Every structure is written in structure tokens, then in C-alpha cells.
Amino acid sequence: MSLFKTKGEQKRGSPKAARWILRRWGPAHRHVEMAGDLEELYALRTKRYGPAKARRLYWQDVLSICFRRSLHARQTPHTLPYETARGPIMLKNYLKIALRNLKRQKGYTFINVAGLAVGLACCLLIVLYVQDERSYDRHHENADRIFRLTIEYTGDDGTHWAPIGPPVGQAFKAQMPEVEQIARIFPFGSRAVLQVEDQQFEESGGVYADSTVFEVFTLPLARGNPATALAAPGSIVLSERIARKYFGDDDPMGHAVTVTGWRDMTVTGIMKDVPPTTHLPFDFMVSMQTFYDQAGDWVEQARTWAGFYTYVLLREAHQTETITQKAPAFVNTFFEGRFEQPADEVMRFVLQPLPEIHLHSKLEKEYRANSDVLYVYVFSAIALFVLLIACINFVNLATARAATRMREVGVRKTLGAQRLQLARQFLGEAALMAAMALVLAGVLIVLWLPVFNHLTGKALTLADLQDPGLLLGLTGMALLTGLISGAYPAFVISGFRPTQALRGAGASKASQPALLRKGLVVFQFAISIFLLIGTAVVLNQLTFFRTKQLGFDKERVVHVRLGGELNDAIENNLETVKQELLRHPAILTVSMAADVPGERYSLENMTVDGHRDDEETMMRIAWGVDHDYIETLGIELAAGRDFSREAPADTNAWIVNEAAARRLGLDDAVGRVMRWGNYAGPIVGVAKDFHFASLHHEIEPLVIPLRPGVGGMLLARVQGEQMPGALAALEATLNDLVPGQLFRYSFVADDFDLLYRNEDKLRDVFGYFAAIAIFIACLGLFGLAAFTAEQRRKEIGVRKVMGATVPQIVLLLSKEFTVLVGIAFVVAAPAAYFAMQRWLEDFAYRVEISWPIFLIAGLAALGIAWLTVSYQSIKASVANPVESLRYE
Amino acid sequence: MKHLHLGEFEELVLLAVCGLGETAYAVPIQQRIETRTGRAATMGAVYAALDRLENKGFLASRLGAVTRQRGGKRKRFYEITGAGLAAVSAMRQARERMWDGLEWQPSLGLE
Incomplete structure (x- = not known):
């Protein structure tokens, strides 16, 4: 021991060899604190027992530490923060880095968040629309047991009629024990004028209804007794809306209402307003007996007259099959002698499930023109595409941006980050961005809802959004998008070796999926061009509808309804x-x-x-x-x-x-x-x-x-x-x-316009979504152009030094995107041509799809792409090469 | 959490941390045990006990700031947790219940 005693050591005190041993063999990660403790003890002990004993005890302590295995274990609570990263310390760091990145790259953040938000908002609105369309007539408690009885004539030019003869319903019920109840609805031919005292109002939604209408449908009465409300002739049941309009706060029950041209009615009931989601909307009901009294006996004889909408309530929903089997026999007896052949060879009954009428029924003389399930599909497809584009952007930009974070990945890996940790970090960042987009989407929906309602003719409210399933689904969708877009940087970039990443070699490796990114841009523009062509064709067809000579003078004829x-x-x-x-x-x-x-x-x-x-x-x-x-x-x-x-x-x-x-x-x-x-x-x-x-x-x-x-x-x-x-x-x-008398007039030209409501709707939808799709695609392109310009900064610098002019460089940068848009056009144009050709086949009179449409759509897409890219490329090409080259 | 046993030496360390309050780090802990019980524990034993107690959740530790003392080497300070307090008081109560009703009074240690 004395061997180790040197002068300096005596001055400092503790035995040098022991200190060396502690440093060499002690637990490295705790060396500092332990050495400090031992030094302090040594000083204390020297004072108390003298240097010899202190030195002995020092040795003892060092050896006791070095030989105790548990102290060497790394899993002790106080290791370096990077090595565990379980705690909130790393989480805080991730969050900080994420926010810094978002802040530093404001442009990217905006593009990414806005793009996804627009996509999500569109998608949600359309989900709302589809949900609304599918909810038609499901508010009736017995919706799954209610069917509309319709008649299809089976000849060559067979017609399928929604309304049927007045006496059919009762006879049907008498013959079929499966039928629990029937109710018939007969609409007032045109608009009716209702008069209360000296006020007159024109009402479009008036029907005659059987008194059983309350048994079949769910039509809650605010006032009156459902069993008797429509039993007597001259009874009228008003909706709350109409009652308020005519009577204000007065009690309308028992009051007289005149339906002009008919007779005085007595208000016998007030029903809750019929929800807008029904194929059978009406505002007031007059008892069927009223119609029978005025029309006379012929009504009961009019077996083949397509007049009454007849709804049957079955005891069990599945009994349609038994009824279909028994129907031909019924048809034969009921219509005996009406046709030359047996009646069941001429016609057959078709039972339409009530909830399906709105989307699937297109019969002769529908109560109102129904919607078409095709529109639900078109809307859904467009929503999906817009969301897809937004997601693609998100992924595109995230991967492009990830390359700029190679160094960070390298540093983190050097400091001991596990691959899984990095993956979690990137996924978390993407999820954060998706969450921001979700919030923004909420704001957009509030802003767009009125426009959307106008577009679709619906009355959707924010209250419809308060469906937990819907909100959950949307949140899931956003997060999923975030995760997918985070997946590339999370799993590819985190796999690079730190040396590669730090040297910047990663950057070239990160641009490997350039083909993928270009593919995505092509895809986006293809969809945009498709929608552009679609809009143009629909517009053309509508213009054709409106301007075609009809063979008579529709512009200058006014018609006045008399009553x-x-x-x-x-x-x-x-x-x-x-x-x-x-x-x-x-x-x-x-x-x-x-x-x-x-x-x-x-x-x-x-x-x-x-x-x-x-x-x-x-x-x-x-x-x-x-x-x-x-x-x-x-x-x-x-x-x-x-x-x-x-x-x-x-x-x-x-x-x-x-x-x-x-x-x-x-x-x-x-x-x-x-x-x-x-x-x-x-x-x-x-x-x-x-x-x-x-x-x-x-x-x-x-x-x-x-x-x-x-x-x-x-x-x-x-x-x-x-x-x-x-x-x-x-x-x-x-x-x-x-x-x-109320003066009720309209122009024949306007009546014709109404015939093309569905096409108008399609035009609006195509137009708006084309605009949105292009907007999102441009956001993506803008971000990508910025990224490319950034990556090629040095190249541009060298080119400029070598004498390239600004226009040459702008051209160089724009060329790549021009090619992409060109490819998109080549993909989209034939697809659009065939799709729109199919659409046009529905019309007996239609326009040709002409080449200028394609030319205009293609040029528009190209122009927009150039405008989008030009900002970045001009910015890159006018930059001073000194800036980009000074670090070389 | 499984039942956490408090060893005899651990109990002493825990009580020492309690007694030292804010200045509890390895050196005074070792010194306090030595002066109060006469047991000269090695630092290895002290560190090991502190680690065990921390793993059991009876102690929490943090690194102190760098000061001019002892060549700028930082100290690791310890603090008793709620679980630690519960453990020592349970131990004390157990002891007292064992002593309760014993006729024979042993002379208490230090005198």
C-alpha cells in the first residue's frame, strides 16, 4: 500500500489505486456520485480516525461497491433518460420536436393539415348525406313490416305503377290473412288552396287518407284521437306547421277549413310534422270518406285505375313470400273479365319494402320523384376519392419531408434511440397532425353545411353530427390516415444506419420512393381531370337540355292554375x-x-x-x-x-x-x-x-x-x-x-327546368368536388414542388454559376410536373370518356363528347399545375447561388 | 403490487433517510447509522439498500445540482415516499404489538 503513496496523493488524501479501481471496475453510470460520496467520507474519517484508518475504510468501501453485482445492473432507476424513454421526459421531447418542426415548416404544415381537413370535411358531409338518404321512412315503428303494393304490367312495353286501383287494398286485405292492416293515400292532384276565414294559402302537400293511416304509419298526433280523426267525412288533420300558419296560437281543433273546390272541413287532429326523410311527405290529410262521398260510385269500380298509393302492414316481415305465391290467384279473381287473357299473365303485384322506396323505386306516377341510389354511389365514390387524394398528399408530403430529418434520426440513433422508439415518434407526429386536421375539418363543416344543404336540397344540421358512432368513425379515419402517412418515415427512415443518416447519404435513399410520389401526383391529377371532364360533359348536356328546340314555344307560355x-x-x-x-x-x-x-x-x-x-x-x-x-x-x-x-x-x-x-x-x-x-x-x-x-x-x-x-x-x-x-x-x-282568389302561375319553361333537377344536382356536385379535388391536388403539388426545389438547391446553384438563365431553370423545374400532368391526362381522359358515355346513354337526346372538352380540361389542369409550381420554381431560380453553395 | 418485505438493514436506511430530511444522501445516511447503532456499514451495502428501497418504491431519488463541494461531483438525494412512510410505520406498530404486555423490560440499547 505504501507503494502507492505519493506526494500529490497525500495532499488529496484518498488512495489513488482505489480510486482507479472504482473508476475501472465500479458501476460506470453512477461513478460520479459514488466517487463524490467516498471522497467526502474520506475527509470526514481522516478528521475523525486519522488518515490510515480512513484509507483502509476507503478501500473497503470501494471493494464493497465493486463486488456487489446489484450495483452494476443497468436497470436501476437512475440510468440516462435516452436509455429508457418510458417516462414523460421523452414524450415531452417528442412533442417539443414535433411542434418545432410544424412551426419551422409552416407552409408544409398548412398544406398537409388543410388538405387533410378538406378531405375529411367533404367525406363527413357526404357520410351525413348518405346516412340521411338511407334513413328515409325508417322512422316508422313498423318500417320493416310496411310494404307498398304496386302493380306491374308484364307486357312488352310493360309499365310498373306506383299507385293502384282504389278497391284493390281492401280486397287484398280480405284475401290475405298475413295482412294486418292497409292504408291508402290519394294525393290532391295539384296544389290545393286552403282557406281559413278570409285567408287563403296554397299548399302542395295534401292527401286523402284512410282512417287506418295511423295504424300503419307512425304519425303521432299532438291533438285529436287517432282512432276517430279521419273516420268521418269532412275531417281534416293538419300538420303543426300548417296549423301554426293558419291559426297562430289559437286552438285549431273543431275549426272550419275550406279546401277550395271541395267543401268545408273540420279540423279533427293536429299531427306532428312529417319528417323530411320520407318518400311520402304531406302537410294535411282529409278523410278518405270525403273523397268517396264527392266522387261517387265509380271509384269502387275503378279496379285498374292507377290512383291510390296502397300500403300494407304485414304481421311478419318475411310473409312477403307467401303473399307473392298467393297473389296470382287473387289477381285472377279480382280482375276477372278485365283482360282477354287471364289477369295473372298481364300483371303482377309487387311489394316494395317501405324504406327502399326512396332510393330504389322509379315507377310510373311516383308520389314524388324519388332519389336514386346511383347518386348515393356517385357521392360516396367522390367522397372516397377526395379523401384518398387528401391522404395521398399527406403521405406524399410526410415522406418528402422525412428526408429532411435524416440528421435528427442519425443523432437520435447515436444517442441510443431504438428503432421502435423512432417509429413511435414519427407515427405520433403524424397522428398529431391528423388531430389538427380533424379540428380544422370540424370548423370547415360548420362553414360548409349551409352550402351543402343548398346543393343537396337537404336540411342537415349540426345536430345530425352528434352521433357517437359517426364521430368515432371520423376520428378513427383521421388517425388511420395519420398512421398510414407516418408509416413510411416510421419504418423506413428509422431503419437507416446512423452513419448513413448523418452523412446525408440517407437523403438520396429517401428519394428512392420518388417514383411512388410521382405516381401519387399522377393519380391525384387524373382524378381531378376526370372530374373536370365530367363537369364539362354534364354542363354541356344541361345546356343542351335547356336550349334544345322542343318543337313548341316553351319560353313564352304562361300557365295559370285554376281552382x-x-x-x-x-x-x-x-x-x-x-x-x-x-x-x-x-x-x-x-x-x-x-x-x-x-x-x-x-x-x-x-x-x-x-x-x-x-x-x-x-x-x-x-x-x-x-x-x-x-x-x-x-x-x-x-x-x-x-x-x-x-x-x-x-x-x-x-x-x-x-x-x-x-x-x-x-x-x-x-x-x-x-x-x-x-x-x-x-x-x-x-x-x-x-x-x-x-x-x-x-x-x-x-x-x-x-x-x-x-x-x-x-x-x-x-x-x-x-x-x-x-x-x-x-x-x-x-x-x-x-x-x-289566389293567382297561381308558372312558365312552361320553368316547369321544364324542374325536370332536370337531378342533372342540376349532379352538375353542382361534380363542379364543387372537381374544385375541391383540384385544390387538394394543387396543395400536394405545391408542397412537392417546394420540396424538389429545396432538394435541387445545389444543382440549381451550380447551374446558375455555369451560366443558366432564370427561364431555363424555371423550365427545368416545371418540366417534370408537366410530364406528370400529361400522364395523368392520358390516364384520365379515356376513363372519363367511357364513364360519361355511359352516363349519357341514359338520355334519349344527348350531346356528343367532343374533343374540345378534353382539350380544355387538360389545359386547365396543366395551367393550374404550372401556376402552382411556378411560385416555387421562380423562387428557386432567382435565388443567389452564393446562398446554396457557400457551404461546399 | 406484491407484498414488499422490509429487511432489517433497509429499515435502518429508511429511518435514516426520514431523520435526515432534505440532506439525505449516501454519506450522512451511512454516518447516521454508524453513530446511532454502532454498525459500520460499508458504502456498498448502503448503496445496495438504497437501490432496493428505490426499486420497491419506498424512496425516490434525484441528482443534486453541481456545487463547489467535493470537486463538483453531484450528490444523489433521497426522499421517502408515501409507501415508504407506510412501511416504516407498519413495522413500528408490529414491533410495538409484539412488545405489548411483556413483563421483562430490556435495557434499551445505547445507554
Whole structure:
């Protein structure tokens, strides 16, 4: 021991050898504190026992430490923070680094978060829409047991009718024990005018309903007794909305309401407003007995009349099968003698499940035009694409950005970070970003909801969002996106060796998935271009719809709905009223009719005397037409003449269109006698085909019988610019005739516009989503361009030093993206062509998809891409090369 | 948590930490045990006991700041946790219950 005693050591005290041993063999990670402790003890002991004993004890302590294995164990609580990273220390560090990164790269953060937020918001809105569409009629407690009874005629040109004959329902119930109850709904033909004291309101949603309607459907009454409310004739049940409008806060029960043209009703019930999610919306119900009393006996005989919507409530939902088996026998007995063949060869019953009517039913004479499940699919597909684009961006930018963090990864690995830790860090960062996007998406939804409601004609509210499943799903979606996008940096970059990463070799390795990133850009632009072309085609088709010459004058014809007293008054002095109206210089011709173009005419069976064995042919019929109809609408004749007051034979006469003549196989239609039930008369003229219905369909055979004075509608052709004056004159004249009547008019052109509502909707949806898709794609491109410019900084610097000009460099940087957009175009154009061609096939009259559409869509995409990239490329190319090269 | 046994020497260390309050680090702990019980524990034994107590959750430790004392080498300070307090008081109560009712009074240690 004395060997080790040196002078310096004596001064410092503790034995040098022991200290060396402690440093060499003691637990390294705790050396500092232990050495300190021992030194301190040595000083104390020297004072107390003298240096010799202190030295001995020092040796003893050192050896006791070195030989105690437990002290060497690394799992002791106080190791370095990097080595465990379980605690909140690392979490705090990760969070700090993540926030710093987000802050330092504000542009990237914005692009990423905004892009994903827009995608999420769109997707959520569409989920809401789809959810709403699918919720139709499910609010009825018995929804799964309610079916609509419809009749399908099985012939060649078979038609499937939503409403059926009035007596069918009761007979059906009597024959089928599976049927618990039936309820029939018969809508008021057009808008009804309701009068309470001296107030008049026009209401569109009025129906006659069986008293059993409350047993079949869930229609809670706020006032009144469901068992009796619709039992007696003259009973009316109002919705709360209407009741409030007419009666304010007064109690409406027992009050009188006049439905003009019918009779006085008594309010016997107030029902809760029917929710908008039903295929059968109505605002008031009049007892069915009221209709029977006024209409007379023929109603019970009208077995084949498609008039009443008939709903059956089955005891068990699955009994549809037994009913379908028994139905043909019922059809045969019920319709016996109506057809030449057995009835079950002509028609069959079809039971439509109530909740499916809204999306899947497109029958003749639907209560309201239903939606189409196709739109649900289109919307869903678009939502998915937009979300996909947003996710792609997210992944794209995250991978691009990850390369810039090679050094950090290298440093972390050097300091002992495990691969899994790094993976968790990157995944966590991505999740953080996704969470931010989620919050922003929430804000966007609040802002967009009104626009979206306008677009879809729905009344979605934020309350619809408070569905925990929906919110959970959305959050899951956002986090999943985050995780997927974090996956690349998490698992690829974390696998690099620290030396590689630190040397920057990783950067080149990180750009290996450049092909993938380029592929993603191509994909995004392909979708955008697809949507652009789609929008253009829909727009073209709609313009075509609106501007196509229909073969009659739709622009200048106004029609006025007459009701009740007014109708009676005009029927009785039609000619006087006409003369009165024609005195006004702006009004050119006036006609009274029951049907105007733009409405769906009914189909009836016609026979032509002595032709084809009196075979019946189904044709559309324009009913209740007077002598001036053809002239007022400006329909041209191909053969024969117009109805004439001078020709006495014209009391019963027909004008048919060319399609009808062709259908009948008549070259010489004029002069033939055509028969429809007990209406028979000569065909006096053949009208050139005109589009009396929407352009979705071919022009159907149409027959026009002369039946003056049973109209219900007044048509007037007006001198173009003098519309306001003409309308005023019409209103004044009608008001003189019957004072205090509501003046209800519309233009035939507007009625036609309504026929293309679905296409309008599609155009809007395509347009908006194309804009959003392009926006998101551009965000992605912008970020990527910035990244590329950043990566090629040095290259650009060298090029500039060597004499490259700014335009040359801008061109260099833009070239790559131009190629990508070009590829996207090549991918998207044929796909769009075929998809839109399929869409157009639904229309009998359609536009050609012409090459300028593709040219414009492609150039627009390219232009937008250039604009997006140009900011970055110009910025990169005007930069001083000194900046980028000074570290070399 | 499984039942944590408190060894005899651990009990002494724990009590020493209690008694020292804020200045509890290895050196005074060792000194206190030595002066109060006459047992000259090696530092190895002290460190090992401290580690065990910390692993059992009876003690918490932190590194002190760098000061000018002892060549700038930092000290590791110890502090008793709630679980530690519960453990020593349970030990004390057990002892007292064992002593309770014993006629024979042993002379208490240090005098």
C-alpha cells in the first residue's frame, strides 16, 4: 500500500489505486456520485480516525461497491433518460420536436393539415348525406313490416305503377290473412288552396287518407284521437306547421277549413310534422270518406285505375313470400273479365319494402320523384376519392419531408434511440397532425353545411353530427390516415444506419420512393381531370337540355292554375273570358287545358276502328284540351288541320303526334276514327313530334282529344317582352271574375327546368368536388414542388454559376410536373370518356363528347399545375447561388 | 403490487433517510447509522439498500445540482415516499404489538 503513496496523493488524501479501481471496475453510470460520496467520507474519517484508518475504510468501501453485482445492473432507476424513454421526459421531447418542426415548416404544415381537413370535411358531409338518404321512412315503428303494393304490367312495353286501383287494398286485405292492416293515400292532384276565414294559402302537400293511416304509419298526433280523426267525412288533420300558419296560437281543433273546390272541413287532429326523410311527405290529410262521398260510385269500380298509393302492414316481415305465391290467384279473381287473357299473365303485384322506396323505386306516377341510389354511389365514390387524394398528399408530403430529418434520426440513433422508439415518434407526429386536421375539418363543416344543404336540397344540421358512432368513425379515419402517412418515415427512415443518416447519404435513399410520389401526383391529377371532364360533359348536356328546340314555344307560355270557383266560372264562359283576355295586346292566344307539357301524361289504351283488329295500343294522352291549344303552344302540324270551331264534327276529334301515327302504323292517320273508352272521333291532324316530356326519353306516342272546358289550367301565349303587363292583365281579369282568389302561375319553361333537377344536382356536385379535388391536388403539388426545389438547391446553384438563365431553370423545374400532368391526362381522359358515355346513354337526346372538352380540361389542369409550381420554381431560380453553395 | 418485505438493514436506511430530511444522501445516511447503532456499514451495502428501497418504491431519488463541494461531483438525494412512510410505520406498530404486555423490560440499547 505504501507503494502507492505519493506526494500529490497525500495532499488529496484518498488512495489513488482505489480510486482507479472504482473508476475501472465500479458501476460506470453512477461513478460520479459514488466517487463524490467516498471522497467526502474520506475527509470526514481522516478528521475523525486519522488518515490510515480512513484509507483502509476507503478501500473497503470501494471493494464493497465493486463486488456487489446489484450495483452494476443497468436497470436501476437512475440510468440516462435516452436509455429508457418510458417516462414523460421523452414524450415531452417528442412533442417539443414535433411542434418545432410544424412551426419551422409552416407552409408544409398548412398544406398537409388543410388538405387533410378538406378531405375529411367533404367525406363527413357526404357520410351525413348518405346516412340521411338511407334513413328515409325508417322512422316508422313498423318500417320493416310496411310494404307498398304496386302493380306491374308484364307486357312488352310493360309499365310498373306506383299507385293502384282504389278497391284493390281492401280486397287484398280480405284475401290475405298475413295482412294486418292497409292504408291508402290519394294525393290532391295539384296544389290545393286552403282557406281559413278570409285567408287563403296554397299548399302542395295534401292527401286523402284512410282512417287506418295511423295504424300503419307512425304519425303521432299532438291533438285529436287517432282512432276517430279521419273516420268521418269532412275531417281534416293538419300538420303543426300548417296549423301554426293558419291559426297562430289559437286552438285549431273543431275549426272550419275550406279546401277550395271541395267543401268545408273540420279540423279533427293536429299531427306532428312529417319528417323530411320520407318518400311520402304531406302537410294535411282529409278523410278518405270525403273523397268517396264527392266522387261517387265509380271509384269502387275503378279496379285498374292507377290512383291510390296502397300500403300494407304485414304481421311478419318475411310473409312477403307467401303473399307473392298467393297473389296470382287473387289477381285472377279480382280482375276477372278485365283482360282477354287471364289477369295473372298481364300483371303482377309487387311489394316494395317501405324504406327502399326512396332510393330504389322509379315507377310510373311516383308520389314524388324519388332519389336514386346511383347518386348515393356517385357521392360516396367522390367522397372516397377526395379523401384518398387528401391522404395521398399527406403521405406524399410526410415522406418528402422525412428526408429532411435524416440528421435528427442519425443523432437520435447515436444517442441510443431504438428503432421502435423512432417509429413511435414519427407515427405520433403524424397522428398529431391528423388531430389538427380533424379540428380544422370540424370548423370547415360548420362553414360548409349551409352550402351543402343548398346543393343537396337537404336540411342537415349540426345536430345530425352528434352521433357517437359517426364521430368515432371520423376520428378513427383521421388517425388511420395519420398512421398510414407516418408509416413510411416510421419504418423506413428509422431503419437507416446512423452513419448513413448523418452523412446525408440517407437523403438520396429517401428519394428512392420518388417514383411512388410521382405516381401519387399522377393519380391525384387524373382524378381531378376526370372530374373536370365530367363537369364539362354534364354542363354541356344541361345546356343542351335547356336550349334544345322542343318543337313548341316553351319560353313564352304562361300557365295559370285554376281552382274551385274560378274553374267553374271559366268553364261556363270560356269564350267570353278568352275574348276579355285577348283584348290585352300582349296576350296572343289563350287556351284552357288539363295537361301542359312538362308534366307526365297518363297512359291510356287506344283503338283505331277497322285497323289491326281493333288492337289496343298504349299511348300518352293530353287531356282536357280546347280549340286553341295547338296554336297557343305553337305546335306545328305535319298533316291535316288544327281543331276548328267551324267544323261541327270536331265535337269529338283527335290530333295525334307523328310518333303515335308511326306506332299505329298509319300512313294516312287523318280521317281514321280512334276510340278511347266511350270517346270516339276522327283524327283531324298529325302534329310534328314535340318534346312534351323531358329529354331523358324518346318522344312517346301522344294523342290529344278535344274536350273544351274541363281544363283546370289556363294557358296564355304572351308577346315576349311584355310579360309583366300580360301577367297583370291575367290576374286582373281573373280577379274580376271571382274576387279574392289566389293567382297561381308558372312558365312552361320553368316547369321544364324542374325536370332536370337531378342533372342540376349532379352538375353542382361534380363542379364543387372537381374544385375541391383540384385544390387538394394543387396543395400536394405545391408542397412537392417546394420540396424538389429545396432538394435541387445545389444543382440549381451550380447551374446558375455555369451560366443558366432564370427561364431555363424555371423550365427545368416545371418540366417534370408537366410530364406528370400529361400522364395523368392520358390516364384520365379515356376513363372519363367511357364513364360519361355511359352516363349519357341514359338520355334519349344527348350531346356528343367532343374533343374540345378534353382539350380544355387538360389545359386547365396543366395551367393550374404550372401556376402552382411556378411560385416555387421562380423562387428557386432567382435565388443567389452564393446562398446554396457557400457551404461546399 | 406484491407484498414488499422490509429487511432489517433497509429499515435502518429508511429511518435514516426520514431523520435526515432534505440532506439525505449516501454519506450522512451511512454516518447516521454508524453513530446511532454502532454498525459500520460499508458504502456498498448502503448503496445496495438504497437501490432496493428505490426499486420497491419506498424512496425516490434525484441528482443534486453541481456545487463547489467535493470537486463538483453531484450528490444523489433521497426522499421517502408515501409507501415508504407506510412501511416504516407498519413495522413500528408490529414491533410495538409484539412488545405489548411483556413483563421483562430490556435495557434499551445505547445507554
